[in-house]
Amino acid sequence: MKRACLVAAATAAALSGVSAGAVSPSIPELVEVADLGSLSLSPDGNYLLFRTERADLSRNSYDLAWHSYDVRTGELRRIAGAGDPIYSDPGLIEENKPVWLAGGRSFAYRALVDGAIGIWKATADRPGSLPLVVRDSDVEGLEASDGGTALTYRLGPSRAAIARAERSEYESGIKVDGSVDLAQNLFRGGSIGGRMATQRFVGYWFVRDGLLWRSPRQTYRFVIASGAEEAVGPARPAEGFRPPAATASGSARREDGSEAHATWNGASGEVSARIAGASPVVCSDPSCKLRHVSWLAWRPGTSEVVLAFIDRNRRQSLAAWDVGSNRLRPLLSSEGLLSGNRWSYVPCAVGRAFAFCVSASAGSPPRLERIDLGSGEGSTVFDPNAALRAAYRPNVEQLSWRGSGGQTFNGTLLTAPGTVPRRAPLFVNYYKCDGFLRGGEGDAWPVPDLLDAGFAVACINAAPSTGPQDAVGTYRTGLDGVRSLVDLLDRRGLADQRKVAMGGFSFGSEVATWVAMHSDLLAALSIASAQYEQGAYWLDTLGAPDRAKMMRDAWHLGTPDETPARWRTVSPALNAAAIHVATIMQLPEQEARRIPELAARLMASRTPAELFAFPDEDHIVVQPRHRAAIYERNLDWFRYWLQHYVDPDPAKAGQYRSWAALRARRAESAPPGAHPQLQ
Numbered sequence: 202m203k204r205a206c207l208v209a210a211a212t213a214a215a216l217s218g219v220s221a222g223a224v225s226p227s228i229p230e231l232v233e234v235a236d237l238g239s240l241s242l243s244p245d246g247n248y249l250l251f252r253t254e255r256a257d258l259s260r261n262s263y264d265l266a267w268h269s270y271d272v273r274t275g276e277l278r279r280i281a282g283a284g285d286p287i288y289s290d291p292g293l294i295e296e297n298k299p300v301w302l303a304g305g306r307s308f309a310y311r312a313l314v315d316g317a318i319g320i321w322k323a324t325a326d327r328p329g330s331l332p333l334v335v336r337d338s339d340v341e342g343l344e345a346s347d348g349g350t351a352l353t354y355r356l357g358p359s360r361a362a363i364a365r366a367e368r369s370e371y372e373s374g375i376k377v378d379g380s381v382d383l384a385q386n387l388f389r390g391g392s393i394g395g396r397m398a399t400q401r402f403v404g405y406w407f408v409r410d411g412l413l414w415r416s417p418r419q420t421y422r423f424v425i426a427s428g429a430e431e432a433v434g435p436a437r438p439a440e441g442f443r444p445p446a447a448t449a450s451g452s453a454r455r456e457d458g459s460e461a462h463a464t465w466n467g468a469s470g471e472v473s474a475r476i477a478g479a480s481p482v483v484c485s486d487p488s489c490k491l492r493h494v495s496w497l498a499w500r501p502g503t504s505e506v507v508l509a510f511i512d513r514n515r516r517q518s519l520a521a522w523d524v525g526s527n528r529l530r531p532l533l534s535s536e537g538l539l540s541g542n543r544w545s546y547v548p549c550a551v552g553r554a555f556a557f558c559v560s561a562s563a564g565s566p567p568r569l570e571r572i573d574l575g576s577g578e579g580s581t582v583f584d585p586n587a588a589l590r591a592a593y594r595p596n597v598e599q600l601s602w603r604g605s606g607g608q609t610f611n612g613t614l615l616t617a618p619g620t621v622p623r624r625a626p627l628f629v630n631y632y633k634c635d636g637f638l639r640g641g642e643g644d645a646w647p648v649p650d651l652l653d654a655g656f657a658v659a660c661i662n663a664a665p666s667t668g669p670q671d672a673v674g675t676y677r678t679g680l681d682g683v684r685s686l687v688d689l690l691d692r693r694g695l696a697d698q699r700k701v702a703m704g705g706f707s708f709g710s711e712v713a714t715w716v717a718m719h720s721d722l723l724a725a726l727s728i729a730s731a732q733y734e735q736g737a738y739w740l741d742t743l744g745a746p747d748r749a750k751m752m753r754d755a756w757h758l759g760t761p762d763e764t765p766a767r768w769r770t771v772s773p774a775l776n777a778a779a780i781h782v783a784t785i786m787q788l789p790e791q792e793a794r795r796i797p798e799l800a801a802r803l804m805a806s807r808t809p810a811e812l813f814a815f816p817d818e819d820h821i822v823v824q825p826r827h828r829a830a831i832y833e834r835n836l837d838w839f840r841y842w843l844q845h846y847v848d849p850d851p852a853k854a855g856q857y858r859s860w861a862a863l864r865a866r867r868a869e870s871a872p873p874g875a876h877p878q879l880q
Contacts, residue, residue, distance in 0.1 A: 225593045225649045228832045231639055232256050232825050234566050235585035237559045238542030239297045240550035243305040246501070247272055248325040249550060249557050250299050250308060251569060252283050253585055256825035262286065263294060263825070267310070269325040270569075270582055272555065277583060281323050281330035284312030288392040290409045292789070292821030296542065302425060303349035309333060311340050313395040320354060320423070334423055334430070337361055339394050341418065352423045353433060357394075358413040366412050367399045379744030382409070384737070385791035391819055406751060407741075407820070408442045415439055451496045451546065453506065461506045461524075463494035467667040470494060474506055474524045484522055486529035496540065498551040500574060507532075507551050507574070509539060513611040514599045515634050515662060517545065519556065521574060532577035536597075537562025538636040539570070545635050557582070561636035563613045563660070564595040593649055594618045600659075602689050604681035612661040612686065613638065616695070617652040625657045626700040626843045627690060631679055632709030634660035640832065643706020643729045643821070645787065647832040654840055657696055659686060663708065670755040672711070673770060679712035680719055687722055699724065700843045704835065706730050707820070714773045714780075723782040725842040727835050730820070731788060731795035732773045735761040740795065777802035783809040783842045783863070787831045789818035807870040809842070809863035 226234070239252040249270040257264050265283035270276070287295045299308040302322075312321045319335030320343060334340065338356040346353045371388050375381060380401040385391060391400040393411040400409040417436035423429070450463040450470060461474035472484040472494055483489075488510065495511040504525040511517045518534035539558040541547035549558035549572070556574055561567040566586035572579045584590065598614045613634045616625070628651050630641035638648050638660055648658050664678050683703070690696035702725040705713030710728040717726050731737065733756060742749040752758045761768050769775050777799060784803055786796065793814035803810035813834065815827045822828055837856065840846040847857050 225653055226589050228647055228650060228829055228836075229258055230589065231647055231649060231832065232258060232829045234589065234637070234639055236543050237567050237569055237583070237585070238547070239299065240541045240557055240559070241299050241301070241308075242272075242550045242552045242557070243301055243325065245305045246552040246554065247305065250280075250325060251550075251557075251583075252297060254286070254294055255585070256828070258825045258829060261824055261826045265294075267299070267323060267330075268583070270557075271326070272552070275582070278326070278328065280325065280328055281321075283310070284314045284321075285395055287311075287313050287318065287395045288819075288823055290391075290819060291407070292819035292823045294823070296547070300343055300345045300352065301349060302345065305349075309343065309345075309352055311343055316396065317360070318394055320352065322425075333425075333428075346422065350425055352425065353420060354423065355418045355420050357411075357418060358416040360396075362416075363398065363411060363413055370399070370412075377743065379746070379748075380404075381743075382407075382740070382791065383743070384740045384794040390791065392817070397817060402745065403442045404747060405442050405444055406748060409819075410442075450494050451548075453498050453548070455499045455501075459499065461497055461499065463497055463508070465493045467665045472497070472506075472508065472522065474522075476504060476524055482524050482527055484529065485527050486522070488520065488529060489522070495545045496548040498548040498556075500551055501553045503553070505574075507549070507556060509545075509548070511545055513609075513662060513665070514601070514613065515545065515636075516562075516599075519549075519558075519572065519577075532574065533572060533579055535560060535562065537565065539572075543567060543636050562597070563615060563634065563638045564593065564597045566590055566593075566637045566639070595649070595652055596620075600686070600689075602685055604678070604685040606678070606681055608664050608678055608681060610661060610664055610682040610686065612659055612682075614690070614695075615648060615652060615658040615660075617655070622693070622695055624691075624694055624697040625655055626702065626839075627687065627696040627698075628656050628658045628839065629661065629683055629686070629701065629703045630659070630709065631661045631683060631703070631705060631712045632663055632707065634662050640828070641704060641706070642709055643704075644828060645706060645729045645822070645831050646704045646727065646835050650832070650836050651839070654836065654846075655844070656702075656839070657690070659690070661686060663712075672756045675708075676712055676715040680716050683712075683716050684720065684722060698722075702726070702839045702843055704729070717780045717782045717784070718773060718776045719779070721781070725839050726780075726782045726784045727838060728784070728786050729788060729822070729831075731792040732799055733758065734772055734774050734796065734798050735768055736798050737795040774798040774802055777806060777808075781808055783838070785810070785835065785838045786812045787834065788812070788814055789820060789822055790814045790816050791819065807867045809860070809867055811859070811863075 233256045235253050235255040241250045253266050255264045263286045267280040267283050269278045289295045299310045301308050307324045309320050309322050317335050318339035320333045321330050322333050323330040337359040340354050341357045342355040344353050389397040399412040403410045418439050419436040420433040422431050422433050448464040448466045450465040453461045458477040463472045464470050472489040475481040492510040494508050496509045498507050505521045505523050508520050509517050517539045519532040520529050522529045538545055538561050541549050549556045556572040558570050559567050560570045569583040570579050571582050596616045600612045632642040661682050687698050691698045701723050703713045703723050704727040706729040710730040717723050757767050800812040
């Protein structure tokens with residue numbers, strides 16, 4: 202990809218927060234990598250808006266700011282702060298698409314400021330912002346109306362009403378049904394709308410919302426010029442969470458009624474579109490059937506749809522499909538993601554002449570790219586991580602290999618720059634290898650610091666599957682992928698197969714634990730999520746037939762009395778005696794409450810094991826200080842068990858005394874000639 206930096210290097214370095222003399226990012230610098238998102242082009246295509254998101258360890262929060270880019274002149278501006286982060290279930294910072302107003306220079310957006318989510322206004326060509334609508338109720342939805350001269354928005358229940366309801370049930374007792382999670386604090390146990398709030402399950406898997414999520418929502422219309430406000434229709438019941446169709450891959454609509462859709466079933470797909478007033482068209486190019494489309498967007502003023510294909514190494518490429526002629530033309534390919542933020546399914550901002558994308562790959566942190574939709578050439582327009590990029594240049598190799606069962610696996614291997622190939626301790630992360638691999642999937646393992654410590658790092662993309670779900674089948678496939686990769690890297694002289702560590706989050710943690718249960722591949726293990734256990738089954742299915750059904754469908758698990766053999770197969774706690782690898786569990790609080798049996802069994806055995814729980818965290822740990830602590834402890838854990846390294850920092854002396862005691866207990870009880878894991 203051709204690149205022509207339009208930002209002064211000094212400015213980019215100042216924005217990055219990374220010292221110019223750094224050899225590679227420290228853990229604080231890695232935590233504070235800047236992300237970009239919420240991309241939006243003005244209707245006339247003259248201005249691009251985007252939001253930066255940077256963790257701030259000093260405040261244990263995130264700095265959010267709006268920026269604009271003048272497409273005609275290349276001028277960049279920082280417009281205004283974007284408020285405090287609004288955390289969404291299961292632990293992400295919400296995207297916040299701006300709404301363009303009449304004239305195409307001003308925009309409105311939702312922002313959390315001083316505890317209230319209101320509507321704020323700013324202008325793309327000058328700094329500053331002002332509040333338009335701030336009420337006792339949070340603004341939950343925002344759209345432009347009347348050609349951008351007015352706004353329509355939806356208000357939730359008032360914060361005062363929410364607080365009263367929470368306090369009332371606190372004092373009178375909570376009726377426990379399928380909406381109540383007994384594994385989290387019942388009073389204000391999770392973040393809703395930027396505040397710690399009482400949560401409820403909303404009827405699909407573990408998706409949560411606030412206590413009054415069923416309360417009717419009122420829609421209002423606000424006139425920009427006069428400030429007049431009026432209710433629009435009656436208050437309506439809140440819509441429940443609607444999961445996407447299993448094969449949905451992406452969709453795009455425009456104001457004239459034209460639609461485009463993409464589906465993918467794990468092996469093949471289809472791209473179709475219907476221009477307003479015309480018959481539907483199915484893309485006839487073989488790529489549309491054989492390649493996975495992760496997002497798509499109409500190109501304004503044309504009959505073209507921009508498609509983002511993603512391959513099994515999680516590399517995206519862009520193409521333009523002309524619906525009228527049913528022809529597909531390639532634009533460009535990347536070594537990682539080209540999307541609207543750090544997630545592969547969020548579209549770039551697509552205009553008539555250019556698309557603006559956040560580019561990120563395994564060894565390259567996010568930056569903003571401009572893609573010429575005619576020539577396919579790309580250039581960098583904003584790089585908030587320039588100094589880190591200059592200092593951190595790992596060797597990156599895309600891998601493809603076959604397992605013993607014939608399954609093809611794909612992944613990414615990173616090694617330290619300037620090193621000759623040698624056998625090194627290996628860290629493996631299994632699930633998804635999207636974008637910049639700062640901490641792996643789950644963001645818990647500091648990849649650059651592991652490279653600095655002499656590790657090789659491999660990320661394996663979960664092998665695709667089709668047909669009915671079979672969790673145990675996917676675990677076995679995962680083990681095959683890890684085993685065959687270790688064998689491959691051993692044959693190439695790149696990995697020391699006696700020194701393999703693995704870390705996993707969510708599904709990746711289940712695979713990592715399975716590898717520990719059913720092989721002697723690992724010398725150290727770190728998991729970031731709960732596992733499926735008999736005790737947690739009762740917590741998770743109490744009054745919730747939907748969750749019981751999903752556990753039966755995907756894991757083939759009924760109650761422990763109904764399916765004891767299957768529980769014996771799936772449950773790590775019931776297989777704790779088979780886990781000999783030094784295991785550290787660093788989990789969000791509400792997931793740590795689901796894992797006591799496994800933790801207790803491991804801690805009572807000779808297997809070195811520790812459990813850390815992080816308060817006020819959901820499925821994904823989001824607080825910057827928690828993430829830094831997890832990074833640091835995982836790095837120390839792997840180095841201690843694989844390299845016998847002890848950090849001389851006096852503040853860590855207690856940690857290493859504890860680990861030395863775990864090592865001594867394991868060595869004392871190991872039988873003669875035991876596997877090195879037991880010594």
